[in-house]
Amino acid sequence: MTWIAPGYLIWGSVAVLAIAALHLFARRRPPSQELPTARFVPDRALRITSRGIAPSDVLLFLARALAVVAIATAFASPLVRRARARVGRVVVVDRSRAVANIAELRDSVRSVLREGDALVTFDSAAHAAAAADADSIGVSDARGSLTAAMTGASRVAGTRADRADSLELVIVSPLLAEEIDEATPVARHAWSGRARLVRVRARGSDTASYSLDVEPGDDALLASLRLRGVRAAGASVRVRRARPSVADSVWARERGRVLVHWPRSDDRATAWLRRDRVDTVGGVAAGGAVVVAPLLRAWNLAGAGRVTARWVDGEPAAVEHDAGNGCIRDVGIDVDAASDAPLRPEFRRLTTALLAPCGGASAFDARPATDTLVSSLVGAGRLASADAFTAPGRHSPWTAWLLAAALALLALEWALRREPRGAST
């Protein structure tokens, strides 16, 4: 037998001890009775109480103590569990776009999955799956989220808590950095035990598909973009610092293509609405990336299209508008030539968001998770106890009966208390 809230048993024990102490030490008002000749009894202050423990006192104490025990036990919610395995497992399988080879993924799942294990698949959301579906797992185009995976695993663990003493978490994933966000450690912390990681091969980076067509020169921004890798042929993203040509516009009309117009702040050829003066509002945010640096703001892009990036004061920093089946994205952010901002990691994440496909779909980031993140995900120590996943809202089937018994005992206590004691008259 286990208890959902064993703390109530302690409180119940304390209450029973208190009742016992009161029965032993409390002063009690003597029983009252009629006596026609009461006028001959001296009229003194009622300071004396009856002494000794009568049988009715013992019954009263038992009724009170048992009522308290029943109430405490009801709130502690006893659970009688059937026989269960020593260790159960929850296998979490990554089916996001990060997976390179579906066959390899299925092999890995088959190698770890045993009869009775729970299976959870995830991309941007997690879903419980039957173990028999392991061979039919498919890969989606969505970005993976280990936060969703951990949440789903904890939820499934709650349904398996009564079948095993301990639960082991097995993660089958390429484990890329893009799958981890700020909430992932919190979600991982909810699983109070170590995990086993089975890594599969990750898909290659899309960085090489960026096509950069820039004027020659000493340009920090272009240098930063070139670090991501350039492949002119077959590119889906084209970046232009100068005003796009007609050919560029025609190119952008194809499905899946993005023409990024990213002029310099001193470019007078661009037909955008210029601000009175170039300022540095302090920072810009796009797609979850925030860069705090003296970036230059020369244009006012309000109302020019769908906003894909904003300055910290809320003004649009980049907008995009449709062009045929593709889109053209105007980026009004420039970097001071003397600034090292383009070299920072957050700027790299910003450019990833600004070079993302049309409609705001995030670009694929093939960077693997750092060793620190991986070790924090795997954890250490013992396996998680199954009791830790007992749902807070679970009810014991005994609770109602125990409360009914407590009510009956309280009624008995009331009847005993009303029964006159002492002399028969």
Next chain:
Amino acid sequence: MAGSSYGALLDAVRGVRWPARRRVAGAVTGAHQSRARGTTAEFSEFRAYRQGDDPRRLDWKLLARSDRAYVRLATERAVLPTTIIVDASSSMAFPHRTHDKWRLARELAVALAAVAHASGDPVGVIVAGMEGGLSQLAPRSRRGVVAEIARVLDRVTPRGTAPIAQAISVARTARIAILSDLLGDADAMLRAATIHLAAGGEVHVAHVIAEAELRPGGGSHLVRDPESVGEERFLGEETRAVYVERFGSWRRELARGWRAAGAAYSEVVTDEAASRIVRRLATPQAATG
């Protein structure tokens, strides 16, 4: 039928006589000695003839032998109408579970009525209580009056206060028997009884006391008078002796007062058989209790 519950008691008191404590003034012939001297066959004494005596009462033979005129006197007998006053205040419903005081008062009332009725005396009852009222059955000597009294008493449940003094004033009979615990206005009762006694009547008082009042149960209790609301007193080991002493002193004072007034006062306790109590009350020595 009341007779069925009182049958054994009535059998036990059959043959008991309840003579008047002094000569009675009644004119109707009965069982008690009358104050009047008549011409019945029951010779009493001779008295010298006085002017105005009926010459027919002269003892002519004695006059012839002694040459002195004597009148022959004989004892007259008269009835003694009796009223039994029963206290039906709430203090008589004690002990709470058995109502022993009220049971004893009822039995004594029925038994005394039977004894008086057996002597040919008219007998009636006044039940004082029931929220301060009086319920009266006028004195009668006809058959069935005892059963009638028993039925009246069986219908009563003691409650409230009992105006015993008023009942004494209302009773018009020469003999009054009071069955009460005297816990009401004892002084008013005594005053009314004294007036009745001064008028030539006789008063019998049976002071009904419960055994539990004489010797309250052990342990500690809060006790309250059913006729006074609210006040509770503590009766424990320390106060029990004082209670017994005070109660005894009050009873002695009460007995002295009633006897000094000329009433026949007796204490009757609930654990004593009613037939024995009746025999004791009916004897002339009852006045000394």
